[in-house]
Amino acid sequence: MPELPEVEGVVRAFAPEAIGRTVSDITVSDIVIESKAQGREAIIKGMSTADFIQQMKKMTIVNVTRRSKYIYMNLQKGNNDYLLVSHLGMSGAWFVVNSIDEVSELKFRRHIHVIFTMEDGGLLVYSDIRRFGELRLLNVEADHPPLLKMAPEPFDEIAHSHFLDLAQLPKYAEKPIKEVIMDGQVISGCGNIYATEALFKMKIHPTRKARRISLKRKTELFYVIVDILQESIDAGGSTISDYRNINGESGGMQNRLKMYGRKVCLNCETDTKSVRIAGRTSVYCPKCQR
DNA sequence: AGCAGCGTCCGGCCGC
DNA sequence: TGCGGCCGGACGCTG
Secondary structure (H helix, E strand, O other), rough: OOOOOHHHHHHHHHHHHHHHOOOEEEEEEEEHHHHHOOOOOOOOOOOHHHHHHHHHHHHHHHHHEEEEEEEEEEEEEOOEEEEEEEEEOOOEEEOOOOOOOOHOOOHHHHHEEEEEEEOOOOEEEEOOOOOOOOOOEOOOOHHHHHHOOOOOOOOOOOOOHHHHHHHHHHHOOOOEEEHHEEEEEEOOOOHHHHHHHHHHHHOOOOEEEEOOOOOHHHHHHHHHHHHHHHHHHHHHOOOOOOOHHHHHHHOOOOHHOOOOOOOOOOOOOEEOEHHHHHHHOEEEEEOOOO
């Protein structure tokens, strides 16, 4: 599943392919059209399929950046600016191809839901096996208020003090630390994989209450998360389950994970345990993590 | 007002 | 082999 490092990899590969190109036409899968027609918010969020198709035509992609786990595509049409926000959910993937036959893996080719045909004839293809992803066309970021509530980028200077300020708030005091570090308003981009890794490295039990961790240890935890995110970016992200980079490329971080998905602790060979925190499975070593 | 809890968006995959 | 249940980012709704 794509977290911040995986999205960063997508953006780095996608941006040079997409910037400067103009959308000629949009094709939406029958499945999404039908789901939307029944009133569900399937992939295309906040507007009808017809409106999305109509508005996206003639849009020129002028920039592609990452914000937390979101891909932000700055668009222009005439004198107006727009923002297309793409979240990959559990299984979203972008492909830059000349024909959908070039989407080589069957399971991605079978779940192509939005095709952007560009004026030069090329295709920007959005595939999403489980349809948890989103495409949201906005005028400005503020038109979707939850985006404004995201924590700063973890690599920004202010991210550390922001993290400490929020993590010390009474409303987080009794929460499991893993839930706190996976809250995108506290620190952005840290999902299940990297939260699991950071807590293992810090030898902190995932259910430990936030208030039971000193300010000093919280600071250390913050920088461990940042370091792991950076290490993963450098490794090309983790290719787990349905995550692929542009055009199906895999990353290398999955081979460097020390706890996520493990049955046995690498430090002490104790069997790992798992517990559900905030609805998600959390793996930990009962001996190393306290 | 703010928040906890749950439903929603799904198909791959696992275990029986 | 067939099938029920599990899994999960982030938002929206409800109480």
